[in-house]
Amino acid sequence: MPLNPALRDPAASRRFGGAVLALLILWPLLRAAQVHPSALLDPANLRVIGGFLAGFLPPETGPEFRGYLARATLETLAIATAGMALAWLLAVPLAYVASGAGRERRTQNPVARGLLTILRSIPELVWALLFVRVLGLGPAAGVLALALTYGGMLAKVYAEILESTDPLPAQALRTSGARRPVAILYGLLPQASKELASYTVYRWECAIRASVVMGFVGAGGLGQLMDQAMKMLNGGEAATILATFMLLVLGADALAGWLRRSLDTPPAARASPWGWRSAGFIAVTVLATVASFRLLDMPLLALWSGESLHAIADFVTSFFPLDVSASLLRKVAVGTWETFAMSVVGTLLAAVAGLLLALPKWRLPYTLVLNTLRSVPELVWATITVLCVGLGPFAGALALALHTAGVLGRLYAEALANAPPAPTGALRLAGASGSQAFLYGTLPGAAPQLIAYTLYRWEMNIRMAAILGFVGAGGLGQRLYFELSLFHYAQAATVIVAMLLLSVAVDQSSALLRRAMR
16 A cells, blocks of 8 residues: 555655665674674584584483582572672772762762772673682682672662752751761661662672673683583583573562562551561571572682782782783774674664564564573673684674663563553554554654663673673683783783773763763
């Protein structure tokens, strides 16, 4: 049926011009990411991946392996819980110092803010790799890596939550003579407690995924077991580990969702000086944390012995001064460009796939696909995509696209469902087809939220793109792994600084883009 002239897009030529301009900008990024779709159909690659996937069947179910699997699963949960406990202990004082909340002039501490940027911008896998060099293989490296990265993330968000609350109660307490800690405790925390707790629960959910990824560098848990199975090409064990991890992530998602909903539910109308729900939540958290440390048997006090501190100091000083030779800087520049291109291409591919999977008529059949895509960590996807297309950044871009498509598909579906229905209804009444009503009614209403979600994921993907090279996916991660393997610590420090600067630059660019679209 011909399109109704009244429904033609008056800005079609401008949109077409914008699309052409975007393609011209993307072309060098596609080349830097070494995008070659034909590699997916290469007969040699198909034989390799076919043989690898065929090895997944049947999954390993032997009693001895089940024992190893149960231990690794408990270890993964313990690493996430213990790491979050240390991250919280680090985040609370840092948030207090960095935040302007409760101050008379609400001024922020730039030094503390800079420290938070460093902590959260260096991926936890990099911290884990460094701690493995100092402490040896085992879960201690993963716990400390989570503590640093997630401590920086928690502190930043805690500070922003406190600063966004109504300042009047805290100001009234300060005017009456109360000190800043008291003003925050009684003036701001009652308002922000639910949001603070909800974000902490969300971060614990993310920590479970991160604890698996860190196992690939020897930090224990399911990741270390998976890495061993993949290196030995034992597909049956890998399939069982992957299925276990997916169930663990989905269970953590469900538990975290239930906890967040329970925090939003008003308490029963009865006298309770402590709030039994909050007291129970705190008690379970403390017991889980204690059990996690006991299971991991981490000698935290031993880290503060003279011998351990001396070893840590020697390791840290070996990174300085940084290597700034021209030959290394050229290699780092190439790795930085590849990492940036990998993050952009992977995010854009995920946005297209996520939008298709989020379409209302396909939502229910593809729920399982979305859950599967987002439950498998990017590093596991990268291990598989390297077999599909070979070593290089194209494998990293595909890995980011697969995982992020699952995340964005879920978020996009919620944004489309919450879009204003009036424009779509008006277009349908005017004779527009379902696709026209979606493109010109639903999609524009949800576009700001869709773009915001995409930019947030890009910020996260730049950090992940920087470490996918650990399994051969190119970029800065591959350069860092190479330098550390040769014990070239000064060169490795230069690569880590490049990772940090790239992450900060992408964060700032994303924030500017979000503000420009408001």
